[in-house]
Amino acid sequence: MFRRILAVAAAVALTYVIVPPPRGDRIIRVYGDLRTAEHVAVIVPGTDTTAATFDGGRVRPYITPGGGARAVLAEARVLEPGARLAVVAWLGYDSPATVSLETVTVESAAKGAAELRRYVTETLRGRRVSLLCHSYGSVVCAKAAPGSGVAGIAVFGSPGLDVSSAAELGGAPLWVGSGSRDWMRDVPKLRLGPLGFGPDPADPAFGARLFATGAAGHSDYLKPGGESLRNLTLIALGRAGEVSRG
Structure with a gap:
């Protein structure tokens, strides 16, 4: 196992030289009416998110931050017509390339966390805020959470949170x-020096609440009609008692 981890780390380091992470894209887009919202869900995406991949796509639009935000808002209108919910698709950090050394280290997440905490405590002050965090975005959220005053954090497809417990x-x-079809389940959850993010937050010993996702793949958590989308929307609406458990 140790040799395998070293081999993967070496391959990632080599690829990092060839494929540098994207830089410079910053998009924060609100779906719904933020002025009247009581609840705000902030979607924080993971790796390979740029202006080109922020929204759109005819086949699976929900895999993008913008498409996912629209999916949450539409689900909320079904679950609670008239709900005063706004959804923010937040790309306020340098999302690392999937094949790069940065995707297994905390540097990008730590820088993004400071921006996310500032956005929550200043722009969204006075509202009930939930963070919905996908993949590497879950590391950003974990680092932003202390001192942010958020009402809840939901992570999905997470590689770890760089903490030992909830x-x-x-x-x-x-x-x-x-999700049962998420390839992230097969990625070892550990920390080896500066690489990795520690234990699996889905492990019961971590102390988190598990929500049901069905057979979701890594990019399917906000897919319309899915159990995962329903549960994430209930969390955003503050209806935790109705969330189906995983």
């Missing part, structure tokens, strides 16, 4: 989803 996230309830 208790280290500042007191906000932590929800974790891990």
Whole structure:
């Protein structure tokens, strides 16, 4: 196992030289009426998110931050017509390339966390905020959570949170989803020096609440009609008691 990890790390380091991470794209887009919203869900995407992949796509638009935000808003209108919910698709950090050394280290996440915490505490002050965090975006959310005052955090397809337990996230309830078809389930959850993000947040010992996701793949958590989307929307609406458990 140790040799395998070293081999993967070496391959990633080599590829990092060839494929540098994207830089410079910053998009924060609101879906719904932020002025009247009581609840705000902030979607924080993972790797390979740029202006070109932020929204759109005719086949699976829900895999993009913008398409996912629209899916949550549409689901909320079904679950609670008249709900005062706004959804923010937040790309306020340098999303690393999937095949790069940055995707297995915390540097990009730590820088993004400072921006996310500022956005939540200043722009969204006075509203009930939930963070919906996909893949590497879950590391950003975990680092932003302490001191942010968010009402809840939901992570899905997470590689780890760079903490040892949910208790280290500042007191906000932590929800974790891990789809049965998500390849991230097969990625070892550990820390080797500066590489990796520690234990699996879906492990019962971590102390999180598990929500049901069905047979979701890594990019399917916000797919319309899915159990995962329904549960994430209920979390955003503050209806935790109705969330189906994983």
